[in-house]
Amino acid sequence: MKRGSKETETSARRISRRALFLGASQLAVVGVLGWRMRALQVEQGDIYRSLAERNRIDIELLPPDRGLIYDVNGVILAENEQFYNITITREDAGDVDAVLAKLARLIPITEEQIARAREELDKVRGDIRVTVAERVPWDDVSRVVVNAPALPGVTAELGLSRLYPQETDMAHVVGYVGPVSDYDLSRIDDQDPLLRIPRFQIGKTMIENKLERVLRGKAGTLEVEKNAAGSVMRELSRSEGEPGSDVQLTVDARLQNYVQARLGEESAAAVVIDLEDGDIAAIGSAPSFDPNLFVRGISQADWDALNERDKDPREHHRPLAAKTVQGAYPPGSTFKMVTALAALEDGVVEPEETVRCLGQMDVSDVRFHCWKRGGHGNMNLHESLKQSCDVYYYDIGQRVGIDKIAAMARRLGLGERHDLPMSAITTGIAPDKDWKRRERGEDWRIGDTVNASIGQGYVLASPLQLAVMTARIATGRSVSPRLVLSIDGVEQPSGAGEDMGLNENHLRRIRASMFDVSNHRRGTAYRTRIVAEGMQMAGKTGTSQVRRITAEERAQGVWRNEDLPWHRRDHALYVGFAPYENPKYAVAIVVEHGGGGSAAAAPIARDIMLQALHGGTPPLSAYPSADRSRIEEQQRRLDLRDIRPGRTADRA
Template identity: 55%
Template structure:
C-alpha cells in the first residue's frame, strides 16, 4: 500500500519529537556528568586527594613539652631530659612476637618486658604505638635503625622524660609523674588523644598532679610517608604543639635542703612561712624519697621498702599528718578566755600539780605544780592546770570558735595531695560521729590540745602566722604560672582584741626568752632576731602501771613508736615578724628538747639566707653549733635524700 504525503509528514514529525526527547535526555545526562566531574575535580579535590594519600601518609601526634617547675630563686626542681625509646605498631608489625624476637637479638629484652609488650599490644588498638623499651643508649638506637628492614612496625624515637634534679629535696611538694592508665582515660568525658601516646606521663601527686592542666600543654602533629609495608620513609611536614606553662613555687630549695639535712634521721615535718605574704619558703617532710624512681618505673623491691619503712617516707607529714597539737594549742585557749572576759591577765590560778574534776584526776606535766601562775607565766611555763581552769570556764564552743579563727580545723587550699582538715571538735561532732554526749573531761583535754583535737603542721603554721600578725594569713605555694605572678591572697584583720593579743605574744616571748620558759635553751641572743614561740608535747601512749613496775619511767625507755610527739611553733623577729616556723618530730619526746632547737636553727637559716653568725647563739653552745654547721654543709648537696639513722 502506497503511503500518502500526509502519512509521511506525520511520521517525520514523530521521529523529530523522539529525536529531540532522546537528545534532550542525553544532553541532560552529559550536563549532570560534567557537573559531577567538575565537583569531584574541583570542589572535592582535597577530600579525594586525602583518601588516595591515606594509603601512603599517616598523621601522628607529637607529645607536648611538659612545663618546668622552678623554685622561688629560678632553680629547676622538675625538668625534662632526653629519652631514647623504641615503639611498635601492631598493624605494621604483623607477627609481633616474631619481631620482638628479632629485636631481642639487638638489645637486651628481658622476658617480663616482652610479656608486658605483648599484653599492651593486645590491649590497645592496632594503630596505637606501644613502648617496648626506653632510656636506651645511642648505640642501641643505632643498631635498631641499621636493622630497620628486618623490624617492621618498630620505630626508634627520641623524646623527653621527667627528671627531678633535687631528688628527695622536694619530693612531697612537687610529686612525680607516671604512665597513663585506662582509668585516667575513662575518667575524662572527652579524653585528650595525647594520653594514648606511647610512654606519655601525667602528674600523679603533688604539684605535678594538681597543676596538670597548666603543665601538660597541647599536642602537635606530623605527616609521615610510609611504604607498602608500613615502613616510615620520610617526614612530610610537622606542626609543633604548645608547650606546657612553667610553674614557679614559693619554696626556696636552699632552705629546703638545709631543713632536710637538719632533720635527717628523724620522722618529722618542718614548715617555714613568710607571715607577710603567706609564702611557704620550706615545707619539708622527713624522711623523703626519690621521685625519679616513680617517673622511671619503680621496682617492686624499692616500692616495698618504702611501704615497710616505719618512718613512712611516702606520707607528706606537713599536710597529711595530723597530731594532737598539745601545748601549742594553749594560745588559742588563752585568746578565747581573754576575749570572752572569763579571766584577766592579772588573775592567778594555783597549780598544785593536778586537779580533780568529775571524779577524775588531771595532772599537770610538772608533778610538783607551778604554784600561783598568771596567763603569761602559764604560757611560758606551759602550766596545764591553768588551762584546765580556763577550759571549764569557756566551754568547747568558744574554744572551737577561736581556734577556727586561727586556722585550725580548716582544709587550706594548696596544690598538694591529701591536704588534711584536722579536727576542731564540737558537741555536735561527738554526738554525730560517736553517738555520745560531750563530757567535761573532753573539754579539759581539749584545753591543752589533747583528746579529740587534731592539727596538721600546716594548720599550726597558719595559726602562728595569724598570732604574729593579727591578720587572716593564708598559705601560698604557687608564685607564678607561665611567667605571670599569682597575687597573694588578701589578709584582712582577724578582729582580735589588741590587748589580748599582746598578752599572748608576751607569753610566747617568755617561752624562749625567760629563764623559766620551756624553750630558754633555744633562745636567740641576737637582739634584732629574737624568737617567740611555744613548745608542745603530745601524748601518744601512757606508761602503764605494769611498765612502771618493770622500771619504765621515762619516754626514752619506751619503744620509739610509743614515745610522745615533740612540737614547737614560733615566729620572729619578735619586734617585726617575718617568718613563722613549725617543727613536729614524731615520737621525739619533749618539744623543748627535740623540736625547739631545730626550729631555732631553721628560723635563723631563713632569716640570714644561709648559716647564721655564731653570735646569734648563746656562748656556751657556739662550739657545738659550729661543728653542726660544718656537718650540715656537707650533707646539703642537691639530690640528697633524707635518710634515718636512729634506733
C-alpha cells in the first residue's frame, strides 16, 4: 500500500529524533569513556601502571646459603638442612582470612599459626611473603600445590634451616640461630633487606652471632611473572646470591665430646689450649643444652626445664651459661703463681728465703688463717706452692704490694677481656688501689692485699683466663687464645704471642714447683698424677671460698664441704700443663661448689689432658696403678658420641 506524503513526513521526523538521540547518547558515552581514559592514562597513569606491573612481575629476595662451621679436623658443627614452608602474600591473596580458612581445611594448621601469620602480614609490605607453616611434610605440600588456583597468594617454598649435629657438645661454642625479632632489629645497625623477611634466621649467640655477617652471605633476586590470582606463571630471571663464608674452628670435636662427657652433671667448665698457636682445643661448659631446640622455636616446657624453675634456685646449674668465658670465680690458690712471680720479679723475696707458717697470721687486728690449721712450719717458695701454704703468700703479698701483684696478673692474662667470637665474655677483676677507689669509692686496705695474695677478696677470673695464665707461665710467651682457625680457607692470626720478658729462671722455679704439686708425694695433686713417661703434668690446685667462715664456726670446727648446702660449698679449681719437659697443652678446670680442688677438679684435668695428649682414649698404664680399675670402669661408663669423620672445610 502506498503511503501518503503526510505520513512519510511524520515518519522522517521520528527517525531524525531517534538518530539525534542515539547520536547524542553515543557521543556522551564516548565522552565519558574518553574522560575516564584520560583520567586513567594521564592523571592516574603512574598509579595504575605501577599496579599493573606489580601484578604481572614480582621481584623476590633469595636467601643465601648460610656458611658452614667445622671443627679443626673438618667435622661438621653447623650445617643447613632443606625443608618446605607454606607462605602467603597479602597483596596476591586478596581476602586473607578466606584464603587462610581454605588452607586450614587442606593441611593441619593451628589457630596460633594463623594468628601469628595475620600479625606478621600486618607488619610487612603487601608483596612480602609471610610463613604460615614451617617444616611441612611432602603430602601436605602436594595438596597445597594441587589446589593452588583456589589459594591465591599461597606458595610452597623450599627453604634452609640450621642443624647442629653435635647437639649438646658445641652449644656454648657455636651457639644457635633463630628468627629475627623486633629486639634484634632495634639493637643492630644493619640495613640488609634480608633481615626484613619474616622469620629469617640470624645468629643469636656465640659464633653464630659474633660472625653473623661472615656466615650470612648476600641475597639473590628472583623475577617471576604472576597471573591475577597471584600464581607464578613463569620465572623471568634469577640472580643467585653469595653464600656465607665457611668457618673452621680450632676446637677438636672428639676432645670436646670427651670434655662434656667427663664434666657430666657437674656445674663446671674446662678449657684446653694448644700452646703452639694459642688454639683452643676444647672449651666445655656443663651442664649443656641442645641448640636445635631454639632453631625450631623452643617450647615452654623445654624452656622451663633449661631454667630449672621448679628447682631450688640455690642449686641452679645454669645450663644456658657459658661458664668458660662468662663465669668469674675467685681463683683461690691457682693465683699464688701470680703473687710469687710478682715478688720474684720485684726482688722482694729470694727463692730459698723462708716464712714460718703457724697456721695463721694477724694483720691489722684481723686474723688470717692457713688451710692447714696446725701450720706448715718453715716454707720457701718451692714448698709453699707444692703444699699450697697460705701464710707464705700473706707475707710476701704485703711486701710486694697489690699494685705490682695486679700488674703481674694482667701480664699473665687475668683482668683482661680476651677477644673471642663468644657472647658476654667477662673481663674478670685484677684489683689494685685505683680500681677500688674507682669502683667502690674506698681506699685500699692491707687486709685486701692479704686476701688478694691467695686469689680471694676482689680477685675474679674466668676458666679461659686461668688457662691463658697457665699457658703463659708454661711458655714464657704472651699466648692469646684463638678460636677461629680459618674463614673460607684463609687462616686467622696466630695466638702464639711474643716473649713476655719475664726472668726465665723465675719461670723455671714456678714450673718446677707446679711439677711437684702433681708429682711429689707431698704435693696437693699427687693422687691424680700422670705416670706415663714423658707425659707428666705440672699444675696447681685451688679451693676458693664463696662464704666467710666465722670465728664461731672455727671454734666449733669448720664444717666439711659435703655437709654444707650445695650453694655454700667452695669452688674447686685446677690449672696445669703437660708434658712438663715439652709443654703442648694447658688446661683449666672449675667445678662450681665442688669442694677441694685436689679432689674434684684435678682428676678431671688429668683425664682431659691424657685424652688430648693421646688424641683418644689413653692406655690404663698412664694412670697410677691404684686408679686403673676405677678409670677402666669410668671409661666404659662415659657416654661418648660417635663423631663422624671430618672433611675439608669447603663446599666441594
